[in-house]
Amino acid sequence: MAMKKKPVTGMKDILPREMEIRDYVIGQIKETYKTFGFSSIETPCVEHIENLSSNQGGENEKLIFKVLKRGDKLTSAAGKLGEAVADGEADYNVLTDSGLRYDLTLPLSRYYANNANELGSPFKALQMGNVWRADRPQRGRYRQFMQCDIDILGEPTILAEIELITATTTLLGKIGFEKFTIRLNNRKMLKAMAAYSGFEEKDYDSVFITLDKMDKIGLDGVNEELVEQGFAKESVDKYLDLFDKVTPDVDGVSFLKETLGDFLEEGVAEDIITIMASVDAVKSADFKIAFDPTLVRGMSYYTGPIFEISMDEYGGSVGGGGRYDEMIGKFTGQNIPACGFSIGFERIVMLLLEREYQVPASGDKVAYLVEKNMPTDKMLEVLKQAKEQRESGTSVNIAIMKKNKKFQKEQLEKEGYTEFKEFFVDRM
């Protein structure tokens, strides 16, 4: 078989310029989140296929890169598949026992279920790692990408939400982002608004899928789509009237609390207001936090507050999260309060690359150009000079001098080498 030079479809080689920004952002993430008391953890990239296919991952479950069984298990499975194909009833899942994780939340829940005894309570986790989705490749979206999640497990109060949002916005401020918006809602508010309007619980998901398009198709578009779907005009009118009247602030929350009455669980409105006030009072970056009753967040596992970062510059979400109090119970039979915030690492790196972000310099970069065939004893002198400079934190790149020295220097300048030292055989 011929060797292939390109990466596999939809994945990318990362060049030094981008890596410099990635490494810098990773450093800032670790440093910032550490001050908020988060501990780094890691889960394997490969996860049981049973866990990946447990309906926790929504649409992502259709995008799993599945790993082939090995050895006898593969032979046996392939035999069965052979029969099934012949019968026209092929279930390819017999060929696989695992797959690449499509997010970090499911593995984290498994991790906590497996290791709770050895973890703090509450446990504040920072997880950075690649995830894979066999999505249709498109510009700026890749099939392997890095996720960066912080989660607080075992904390039932909104202290979790406040800390997660404060930590995330502090990080964004540190790496130069401003004027973004944290949109905040609560799955219970979403449901109460639907219930109040007369929708049936079984229809919530389709109603929310349409609602989620509000920022694209507007109030009229949502109206049209809901009516088309056959929902009672009365419900649709009542529903949209709520959205027409509500404002994206504390007053909006109060208005809904009053209007929805018993449809809304006690404390939900108050929690939204407290999160908004608290985050605002201790914020260290220039952003605003707004109530957004149209915020849906796709994943069905959310049980309480949900939030998303909107950035005009990007024209979309660069991160989000929420409370998922019922996922860990899927592993252990006992629910544990859980809340997480994931930043869109790849999008943030892309934005920094686009604005030609300069990573703060850490030490000089010097290139040593050494004439060809330098005798060993003289080469040792070069190496010793390099050693001294390196020990003081300078990056020293020793290279053999090329015929076209001017071009060589230009290349090195592109790599950030601003200083040059030349060593000649007969001048040492």
Add this chain to the structure above:
Amino acid sequence: MAMKKKPVTGMKDILPREMEIRDYVIGQIKETYKTFGFSSIETPCVEHIENLSSNQGGENEKLIFKVLKRGDKLTSAAGKLGEAVADGEADYNVLTDSGLRYDLTLPLSRYYANNANELGSPFKALQMGNVWRADRPQRGRYRQFMQCDIDILGEPTILAEIELITATTTLLGKIGFEKFTIRLNNRKMLKAMAAYSGFEEKDYDSVFITLDKMDKIGLDGVNEELVEQGFAKESVDKYLDLFDKVTPDVDGVSFLKETLGDFLEEGVAEDIITIMASVDAVKSADFKIAFDPTLVRGMSYYTGPIFEISMDEYGGSVGGGGRYDEMIGKFTGQNIPACGFSIGFERIVMLLLEREYQVPASGDKVAYLVEKNMPTDKMLEVLKQAKEQRESGTSVNIAIMKKNKKFQKEQLEKEGYTEFKEFFVDRM
């Protein structure tokens, strides 16, 4: 399907204590290698199956985690497989188009072939990332593990070897390792010794596999095994006589140069001696570099100098590398000089864990214990105090006070929190 709490077979969840060490070592690696002029790069974890199965990976090619094709391609492949199984001629490879990388060297070669125009020349790459091998699980060896490689591409002289060994040993010294040995050999020396003794080129690989056991079975054991394999007694005697007489130092190299005569390519002995002298002259850690004519290094892709780190403490190799001037040519048709050094990241972390290595502290760790049901305005005061301390670099973990406060504090102490602040509702 039921959810599984344990990680997939042979892979592990990494707890905060280990992650602290891993993060620290990663930081030291990046910082140290940067001063040697290496640039971070990243390749996808998933690689073309054609590349992974190209005979560059030796035994590792038997251990690939293969990724199942998706969509129509899977349906079509499974159909063909069905027929083949029925015919008793199943080739399961039709089911897969890619796999998880088993090392970082092959992806690096593809990367360089794909991106050479945008990279420095020579190009000094630092690559850290997970690799996967479906090895039989055993204590301390996992099916997913981190590798950490530095490579210099485009440098034909031993400046590459000297820089790689100096960078690696400097790193090891920084994280507290000493009294280790760099064993150095050259594939050309290995071959010359075999040729001189009268072995045929087609037999080199089996001779070297036996030679590789020298440290376990000794000179007599190697003798016995070679004779058993049917090699001429005269060749075996002549071969072992060399090993009997050679010393693990510069004199040993000179002895071989003299003895092997024209069997040894010009410059090979001199290069070994220069590498040894240079590394020794600029070393900044307490280690020795020794010539070791029994060092084989399994991979067939090596073309020149090869080296390995021996650590008595570990009783084995904790890293190794060598020159592989012919791999990039497999992708481009044009060979590019290449040389790399890979440290055994997992082994190093294991050794540090075993000696209960204390990562240098970076800032205090304070836990705030807040009485339950703290009113919002008072909670804001707590959050503001935390903000100030965090901005000064202190890690602040805010937690709701538990009934068993003593136990809670003990737990937090285990997580490294040495200072506590308590906040009560009626004392704020």
